[in-house]
Amino acid sequence: MEHRLAEAHAAGELAGLHGVLVLKDGEIFAEAYFPGQDEAWGEDLGRVEHGPDTLHDLRSVTKSVVGLLYGVALAEGRVPPLDAPLVEAFPEYPDLAQDPARRGILIRHALTMTAGLEWDESLPYSDPRNSEIAMELAPDRLRFALDRPVAHPPGEVWTYSGGATALIGAVIARGVGMELDAYAQARLFAPLGIEDWAWTRGFDGAPSAASGLRMSARGLARLARMLLAQGRGPDGGQLVPAAWIEQSFRPRIATGPEAFDPGYGYFWWTAPGEAPVWAAGFGNGGQRLSINRGLDLAMIVLAGNYNRPDAWTLPVAISRDFLGPALEGR
Missing domain, CATH: 1.20.58.710 (Methane Monooxygenase Hydroxylase; Chain G, domain 1)
Known part of the structure; x- marks a missing residue:
C-alpha cells in the first residue's frame, strides 16, 4: 500500500496528502508521509517535511476527542x-x-x-x-x-x-476544575503515552474545543488503539468507559437527506443503521480518524487541503482505492 501511495502522490493524484497511517489488529498495517505546504490554525508554516511524529492540525477531529473527554468526566460525576x-x-x-x-x-x-x-x-x-x-x-x-x-x-x-x-x-x-487541554493530558494523553501534542488557544485564551488540537499520526494512532480496545489503555486500564464509546458511535441523527449520508453520534460521524461499528472524526483540510471495530481497523489521514469544499474526497479515495485493495490482498 505504501508503494502505491508513493507512486500516486508522485504522479500528482493525491494533492495535499501529508500522511496516512493504518492500524490493523492493533499493529501498523501501512504508513506513508509526504512533504507539503501546511498551516497551524490558519498560520502558514510553509513547506513541511511530514513524518510519523510531526504535529499536524486535526481541526474538527478535535470535536471527537472532546466528546470522549465529556464521557470520561461524566463517569467521574464531574x-x-x-x-x-x-x-x-x-x-x-x-x-x-x-x-x-x-x-x-x-x-x-x-x-x-x-x-x-x-x-x-x-x-x-x-x-x-x-x-x-x-x-x-x-x-x-x-x-x-x-x-x-x-x-x-x-x-x-x-x-x-x-x-x-x-x-x-x-x-x-468547569466541571473538572481545570482547562480542557490539562484534563486531556491527565486522562487521555499521558496514560496513552502521547508525549508530543499541542492545543491551540482561541482569541479568548481558552483551548479551542472545536478545532485546536494538534497531534502526530503516531500519537493519533495511540488514541485509535484505545478506541478499538473498548476504551482500555496500553496497561489495560479503562480510560474511556466502553459504554460511552458505544453510545458515542451510535447514530443519533441523520446529517443529510440521502440514504448514504453518515449519521451523527456524540461528536462522532457514524455509519447509517443500528450497529455502531464504524465511526469517524472529520476535520477541515481532509483530516480523518476512521474507526472500524468490525474489522479491528483504524485509518488516519492528515492533509493540507484547508478550506476546500472537496477536501473530503481525499480520505475517501485513500480508503477506496488503496486501503480496500490492500486488505483484499492480504
Whole structure:
C-alpha cells in the first residue's frame, strides 16, 4: 500500500496528502508521509517535511476527542448528565436561562449538534461571517454560542456547529476544575503515552474545543488503539468507559437527506443503521480518524487541503482505492 501511495502522490493524484497511517489488529498495517505546504490554525508554516511524529492540525477531529473527554468526566460525576439543560451550566447568563425555548436545549443536544440554534459554517473559515469565526471574534464566545436565535425545536434538526463543541468544552473545564487541554493530558494523553501534542488557544485564551488540537499520526494512532480496545489503555486500564464509546458511535441523527449520508453520534460521524461499528472524526483540510471495530481497523489521514469544499474526497479515495485493495490482498 505504501508503494502505491508513493507512486500516486508522485504522479500528482493525491494533492495535499501529508500522511496516512493504518492500524490493523492493533499493529501498523501501512504508513506513508509526504512533504507539503501546511498551516497551524490558519498560520502558514510553509513547506513541511511530514513524518510519523510531526504535529499536524486535526481541526474538527478535535470535536471527537472532546466528546470522549465529556464521557470520561461524566463517569467521574464531574459534569451534568445528558438530560440536564445546557443553560444551567452557565449561570452567568440568567437572561438566557429564563427563555423557555432555550431551557429545552439539553447537554445531549449539544453533543449531537441538534440544539436547534442558528449556526452557519458553510462559508469559508476565512470569512468573519462564518459562525465559528464570528464566535472566536466575539467579546464573549460562550454567550455568542448560547444566545443564537432558536431556529428549530431541540433534537429535530442537525446543524454542524463548532459553537456546540465550545459549550461542551466549557462544561467539561468547569466541571473538572481545570482547562480542557490539562484534563486531556491527565486522562487521555499521558496514560496513552502521547508525549508530543499541542492545543491551540482561541482569541479568548481558552483551548479551542472545536478545532485546536494538534497531534502526530503516531500519537493519533495511540488514541485509535484505545478506541478499538473498548476504551482500555496500553496497561489495560479503562480510560474511556466502553459504554460511552458505544453510545458515542451510535447514530443519533441523520446529517443529510440521502440514504448514504453518515449519521451523527456524540461528536462522532457514524455509519447509517443500528450497529455502531464504524465511526469517524472529520476535520477541515481532509483530516480523518476512521474507526472500524468490525474489522479491528483504524485509518488516519492528515492533509493540507484547508478550506476546500472537496477536501473530503481525499480520505475517501485513500480508503477506496488503496486501503480496500490492500486488505483484499492480504
